Amino acid sequence: MTNPCHTAIGYGLLGTALALGLVLLPQAARAEVCAIDDRDREVCLSAPAERIAALSPGATELVYAAGAGEKVVAVVAYSDYPPEAQAVTSVGSHTRMDLETLVSLRPDLVIGWVTGNPPEQLETIEALGMPVFYIEPRDFEGVSHAIERLARLADTREAGERVAAEFRDGMAALAERYAEAEPISVFYQVWDEPLMTINDNHLIGKVLTLCGGVNVFGELSRLVPRIDDESVLAADPEAILAGGMGEENRGWLTHWEQYPSLTAVEHDNLYFVPPSLIQRPTPRLLEGSRLFCEQLDRARGKR
Numbered sequence: 001m002t003n004p005c006h007t008a009i010g011y012g013l014l015g016t017a018l019a020l021g022l023v024l025l026p027q028a029a030r031a032e033v034c035a036i037d038d039r040d041r042e043v044c045l046s047a048p049a050e051r052i053a054a055l056s057p058g059a060t061e062l063v064y065a066a067g068a069g070e071k072v073v074a075v076v077a078y079s080d081y082p083p084e085a086q087a088v089t090s091v092g093s094h095t096r097m098d099l100e101t102l103v104s105l106r107p108d109l110v111i112g113w114v115t116g117n118p119p120e121q122l123e124t125i126e127a128l129g130m131p132v133f134y135i136e137p138r139d140f141e142g143v144s145h146a147i148e149r150l151a152r153l154a155d156t157r158e159a160g161e162r163v164a165a166e167f168r169d170g171m172a173a174l175a176e177r178y179a180e181a182e183p184i185s186v187f188y189q190v191w192d193e194p195l196m197t198i199n200d201n202h203l204i205g206k207v208l209t210l211c212g213g214v215n216v217f218g219e220l221s222r223l224v225p226r227i228d229d230e231s232v233l234a235a236d237p238e239a240i241l242a243g244g245m246g247e248e249n250r251g252w253l254t255h256w257e258q259y260p261s262l263t264a265v266e267h268d269n270l271y272f273v274p275p276s277l278i279q280r281p282t283p284r285l286l287e288g289s290r291l292f293c294e295q296l297d298r299a300r301g302k303r
Contacts, residue, residue: 067159149150181212243275
């Protein structure tokens with residue numbers, strides 16, 4: 001049976017949408033701007049986007065990188081980069097948006113995250129006539145490609161293509177520089193409770209590989225596996241890299257100091273990486289990758 005409360009909410013949102021002029025019209029028939037999103041759907045707009053809602057911190061960064069920051073009218077919690085994004089209206093978190101506030105902001109393009117936003121909310125957004133463009137880069141080229149597609153939809157192609165090319169060239173230069181780097185075993189900690197890492201298919205795993213690192217948990221099947229201290233001790237990595245709860249919080253690394261027999265601890269190869277530089281698939285990943293590579297070079301130098 002349909003939940004009457006859900007029905008009422010749905011009608012309320014529909015009424016708000018109609019009052020604001022968000023009429024449900026098929027866009028493809030008169031489309032002028034189109035791009036393929038990361039769900040392999042062609043998303044078409046009747047004109048370049050002028051009012052953009054970005055529903056994850058990574059999406060916000062990518063829209064700004066595409067040169068369309070001035071067109072962003074809605075973001076979600078933790079959209080803290082670039083700094084000017086903090087002044088944009090927040091419509092909740094990436095896992096639960098305030099749809100009425102979102103509708104009131106009249107976006108003509110919504111940027112969704114493939115695995116980060118609730119599917120039912122994105123479906124409701126589309127039903128209300130707001131086009132949703134799904135992104136979620138899974139490799140280095142995907143970051144550049146996402147910027148280029150967003151720039152196409154926002155008609156900021158010159159700026160977006162410049163940033164995309166700079167990122168592409170920067171990652172290529174890193175790959176060339178470390179192509180012959182001596183392998184070094186690495187554990188990357190992505191979370192503390194529960195203890196979590198990444199496998200080789202994860203974007204961060206690809207950064208480790210680019211820098212000559214050998215991910216001690218790279219062959220696990222899950223993209224972000226849960227592990228325990230005993231697993232790390234058994235793998236005995238030569239270096240441990242971690243983010244933390246905040247851009248300067250090294251607390252996760254101090255945990256490992258209780259195991260002095262661990263090779264990474266014995267050689268003082270515990271390295272902090274600001275999480276926003278490595279855990280968001282945006283142009284700042286280039287900076288994070290350089291830091292990764294430099295830290296692994298330091299560890300090699302202690303052999």
